[in-house]
Amino acid sequence: MPSQIPLLLLFMISPLLLAAPPPVSxxxxxxxxxxxxxxxxxxxxxxxxxxxxxxxxxxxxxxxxxxxxxxxxxxxxxxxxxxxxxxxxxxxxxxxxxxxxxxxxxxxxxxxxxxxxxxxxxxxxxxxxxxxxxxxxxxxxxxxxxxxxxxxxxxxxxxxxxxxxxxxxPSPFSDLNTLISAFAKKGLSIIDMIALSGSHTIGQARCTVFRTRIYSDNNVNSSFASLLRSKCSIFGKDNDLSPLDMSTPTVFDNGYYKNLLSKRGLLHSDQQLYLNESGLVSSRVSLYAKNSTKFFRDFASAMVKMGNIGPLIGENGEIRTNCRKIN
Ligand code: HEM
CATH class of the missing domain: 1.10.520.10 (Peroxidase; domain 1)
Structure with missing residues (x-):
């Protein structure tokens, strides 16, 4: 009977509808x-x-x-x-x-x-x-x-x-492809990854995470590397800090990308975003270095996407009274 076909279709499709979780947003x-x-x-x-x-x-x-x-x-x-x-x-x-x-x-x-x-x-x-x-x-x-x-x-x-x-x-010793896949695994695109990395325009890092960068990498600005070597010796001083963006460490701006253009990325992983002047990733770094409004817009939308990664909702989990321990 033709009138039964839509009902049958609905019957077949409804478990699929039930199984698909609504989008987080x-x-x-x-x-x-x-x-x-x-x-x-x-x-x-x-x-x-x-x-x-x-x-x-x-x-x-x-x-x-x-x-x-x-x-x-x-x-x-x-x-x-x-x-x-x-x-x-x-x-x-x-x-x-x-x-x-x-x-x-x-x-x-x-x-x-x-x-x-x-x-x-x-x-x-x-x-x-x-x-x-x-x-x-x-x-x-x-x-x-x-x-x-x-x-x-x-x-x-x-x-x-x-x-x-x-x-x-992601590790500070990662290469570009590893960084891209670490973000892809969380549903974040290459553009999200480049924009979110701009977070390294503020804050500090320990000598232990950038030592190999300043002693062994070859795509590093030489005066930048020698300045950092005076603060981060080849042995010891593991926890001594340097700013991720030396020029404006307490201003959230596009200085991070400008640093990359002159091989002044502090972490090996930072400089991976600008290995040469061509390609999608490098050209996005150049764009953000020139246009901070574009960087700000992309950063904000990538932060919303990152904040949507697998939250606990509804009756799942709990509201802790003390963030350090479960109730
Ligand atoms: C792209 C891959 C990333 C790698 C490999 C990476 C790695 C690191 C490392 C090694 C440090 C220094 C930690 C230390 O001193 O031991 C650091 C600091 C920092 N990272 Fe990242 N990071 C990445 C992406 C991000 C993202 C996506 C954000 C934020 C959305 C972020 C925000 C920061 C900030 C703000 C600091 C400074 C923290 C402080 O001064 O207390 N990073 N990161």
Missing amino acids: AQLSPEFYETSCPDALSIIGASVRAAVAGDPRVAASLLRLHFHDCFVQERLPGCDASVLLDDVAGSFTGEKTAFPNRDSLRGFEVVDVIKASLEVACPLVVSCADILAVAARDAVAALGGPLWTVQLGRRDSTSASLSSTNSDL
Whole structure:
């Protein structure tokens, strides 16, 4: 009977419809706390601005915390505040001692202050994962970078993964193809990767992560390398710091890309984005070096995409009372 065909089709298609998860952006929303905690965003913004006024590097550290949160996902969760969980001797190992985080990830105390204020204003409402997303945005703005609308409604994980932290975060010793695939694995494009790398216009890095760059790489500006060798000796001084963008380390601008054009990228991985003057990646670096408005626009949209990586939503996960431990 012809009239049964549409019904049959619907019957065949509906399990597929049910199985396909709705897009993340349909579930997170900028207004998520509008009635449950109307002051949430202003509380976070004020704390970030106060912390950055005291120590401008904190802005870089908060931005990096959100990146290291979102990129680590064992199965689904990405931006789930797993990065904030402390180890508990004998029972729980978090992500803080993983190679990319140990001795370099900072900003935890600022998150604690924000969370304590939010627990007074609206207990058990605002997730630590959302605090990281908003704090990253406000930190960038505090140093003169772009603003964007943050999607909200992420929940906090009840677990963490040291092994995924080691495997999913890109290494400063990576080549271009490895960087591209690390971002592709998270659903981020080459353009997203180039724009997000502009984060290295602020903040600092330890000698141990750029030593081989200044002693062994050949695509490095020679006066830049010799200046850095005086601060980072071939042995020892592993934790001595240098700015990722030497000219304007506390201004969020397009200085990072200008540095790459003159072979002044601090990390080996940074300079991989500009190996020669041709090709898609190099020409995008040149574009951002010339046009900071374009960089700001692409950076803002890539940050929204990064913030959408596998959040916990609905009834999954929890809202932690203390970002360092599960409830
Ligand atoms: C493209 C691949 C990336 C690699 C290989 C990389 C690697 C690194 C390394 C090795 C450091 C210094 C850590 C140390 O001293 O031990 C660093 C610092 C930093 N990274 Fe990245 N990163 C990458 C992408 C990103 C992204 C996507 C963001 C943000 C969205 C970001 C934000 C930062 C910031 C702001 C700092 C300075 C932090 C501070 O001063 O506390 N990085 N990164």
